[in-house]
Amino acid sequence: MIEIENLSKxxxxxxxxxxxxxxxxxxxxxxxxxxxxALVGASGAGKSTxxxxxxxxxxxxxxxxxxxxxxxxxxxxxxxxxxRRDVLGYVSxxxxxxxxxxxxxxxxxxxxxxxxxxxxARDRAAELLERLNIPQTLWxxxxxxxxxxxxxxxxxxxxxxxxxxxxxxxxxxxxLDATNRAVVLDLIGAAKARGAAIVxxxxxxxxxxxxxxxxxxxxxxxxxxxx
Ligand SMILES: Nc1ncnc2c1ncn2[C@@H]1O[C@H](COP(=O)(O)OP(=O)(O)OP(=O)(O)O)[C@@H](O)[C@H]1O
Numbered sequence: 001m002i003e004i005e006n007l008s009k010x011x012x013x014x015x016x017x018x019x020x021x022x023x024x025x026x027x028x029x030x031x032x033x034x035x036x037x038a039l040v041g042a043s044g045a046g047k048s049t050x051x052x053x054x055x056x057x058x059x060x061x062x063x064x065x066x067x068x069x070x071x072x073x074x075x076x077x078x079x080x081x082x083x084r085r086d087v088l089g090y091v092s093x094x095x096x097x098x099x100x101x102x103x104x105x106x107x108x109x110x111x112x113x114x115x116x117x118x119x120x121a122r123d124r125a126a127e128l129l130e131r132l133n134i135p136q137t138l139w140x141x142x143x144x145x146x147x148x149x150x151x152x153x154x155x156x157x158x159x160x161x162x163x164x165x166x167x168x169x170x171x172x173x174x175x176l177d178a179t180n181r182a183v184v185l186d187l188i189g190a191a192k193a194r195g196a197a198i199v200x201x202x203x204x205x206x207x208x209x210x211x212x213x214x215x216x217x218x219x220x221x222x223x224x225x226x227x
Contacts, residue, residue, distance in 0.1 A: 001068060007053065009023050031197045037212065038208045045222055048170065054072065091169045095151040095152070104139040105125075107125035108124070114162055138150070166199075167198045172202070185211055
């Protein structure tokens with residue numbers, strides 16, 4: 001479902017004399033349907049960079065990334081948006097929303113985007129918010145003023161409303177209490193069971209062991225730096 005071949009990446013810092021930082025070379029990764037792969041490796045090894053490249057946020061220097069039928073490394077911006085709507089969900093660590101949109105609509109939005117009738121989308125959103133213990137009194141409010149943990153749970157609910165065939169998860173259990181952490185691990189397990197291909201960063205080792213089938217150490221793709 002997700003195929004990465006011989007991927008490399010360098011950042012050019014235009015505002016710092018055009019310095020170039022090589023962060024990845026010869027990265028390969030294949031994630032099948034129903035499989036969860038954890039990206040591991042030291043801080044700065046390139047885990048987030050790889051996730052952002054899969055999502056089409058960062059351009060590749062060489063190599064290819066395919067998600068379903070989309071060749072991300074060759075896709076037009078329009079094709080990337082279609083992929084993000086239909087195929088690839090991304091639960092980032094931080095919630096970014098349009099101000100003043102009520103939480104229930106924030107969570108229902110990915111389903112509305114794929115043509116789900118409003119009532120059904122809102123029912124599914126409500127079900128997830130309830131499972132993630134967001135009090136019903138908050139559903140009509142914008143999540144911008146919510147606590148860090150509440151915002152993270154809204155983000156997770158939003159990432160799991162539509163049954164994306166593939167998912168990127170960036171620290172999905174980071175600031176959660178034990179009860180909500182267990183709910184999130186159940187959601188991940190259920191997504192795998194319905195065939196989602198998942199790539200995640202989990203500093204929570206126990207969570208990683210519970211839901212991930214294997215680990216990929218991205219340090220193996222870090223270019224050897226000249227001394
Ligand atoms: N937008 C950017 N511009 C320049 N350099 C960047 C950019 N994003 C990441 N880097 C560099 O790429 C390298 C990899 O960073 P990345 O955030 O992918 O690491 P990570 O493995 O996710 O680290 P952590 O576990 O600390 O989050 C770092 O050296 C970082 O400085």
